[in-house]
Amino acid sequence: MMQEEDSMKSFLDLASTRRSIRKFEEIDVPESDIEYFIHAAVSAPSGCNSQCWKFIAIKDRNIIKQIELTVIKKIESILEIKGDELSQDYISSKRKMVSFFANAPVVIAVFMTKADFYDSIFISALKGHGYDDEGIMNIFANYDILSIGAAIQNMLLAIHEKGYGACWMNEPAIAGKEINEILGVPLEQKFISIIPVGVPAYTPKNKRMKKIDEVFRIL
Numbered sequence: 632m633m634q635e636e637d638s639m640k641s642f643l644d645l646a647s648t649r650r651s652i653r654k655f656e657e658i659d660v661p662e663s664d665i666e667y668f669i670h671a672a673v674s675a676p677s678g679c680n681s682q683c684w685k686f687i688a689i690k691d692r693n694i695i696k697q698i699e700l701t702v703i704k705k706i707e708s709i710l711e712i713k714g715d716e717l718s719q720d721y722i723s724s725k726r727k728m729v730s731f732f733a734n735a736p737v738v739i740a741v742f743m744t745k746a747d748f749y750d751s752i753f754i755s756a757l758k759g760h761g762y763d764d765e766g767i768m769n770i771f772a773n774y775d776i777l778s779i780g781a782a783i784q785n786m787l788l789a790i791h792e793k794g795y796g797a798c799w800m801n802e803p804a805i806a807g808k809e810i811n812e813i814l815g816v817p818l819e820q821k822f823i824s825i826i827p828v829g830v831p832a833y834t835p836k837n838k839r840m841k842k843i844d845e846v847f848r849i850l
């Protein structure tokens with residue numbers, strides 16, 4: 632029992648000290664560490680055990696640059712509709728916020744593949760009620776995306792455990808299709824997130840936390 636309590640305490644410590652890191656030292660992340668992060672990711676639970684994920688770790692600076700420029704171009708083209716309304720400060724800070732991943736020594740791209748359904752009888756009954764695959768996934772709280780979230784969180788904790796920092800980034804998904812193209816990934820595999828990983832170049836400030844009783848109760 633005592634041992635269990637100890638290991639729970641150290642896990643809570645790991646989980647509660649993990650923070651998003653957006654600036655990295657120019658220090659390499661060895662492949663053995665990257666493989667460790669991926670092992671943690673693929674150990675996550677997934678709806679119907681679909682393991683509906685694919686990961687690509689990118690160290691090639693040219694490919695990272697290409698993704699960076701593509702994301703920036705996409706963001707700029709969307710903002711064009713705002714004309715002169717936007718300040719240069721806003722535009723340049725937006726540019727930075729969507730592309731800081733490019734300064735990390737390694738960037739992990741996460742894709743979602745098609746998830747399975749366990750119970751084909753129930754699924755065909757739902758289809759009889761007019762639901763398509765997307766509608767059914769919606770009923771079940773999009774467990775494909777939830778599964779990806781579980782995998783990414785496992786990965787973030789493994790990264791933190793090894794003394795690295797990372798940031799789970801979804802904003803670059805604005806250029807998801809273009810990222811698929813750059814990486815040669817078929818469009819059936821949906822780009823979800825990009826995660827820059829490296830040695831943190833700063834210590835993050837404390838973040839505001841909701842009080843436990845705002846988000847939790849026991850009945």
Ligand SMILES: Cc1cc2nc3c(=O)[nH]c(=O)nc-3n(C[C@H](O)[C@H](O)[C@H](O)COP(=O)(O)O)c2cc1C
Binds near residue numbers: 649650653728800835
């Ligand atoms: C699904 C998801 C998407 C996120 N996307 C971005 C992003 O595009 N850019 C970014 O800078 N941070 C992103 N974050 C990081 C959050 O801003 C961060 O987790 C939150 O502010 C809490 O800070 P912490 O991670 O240090 O605890 C994302 C986090 C999650 C869970």
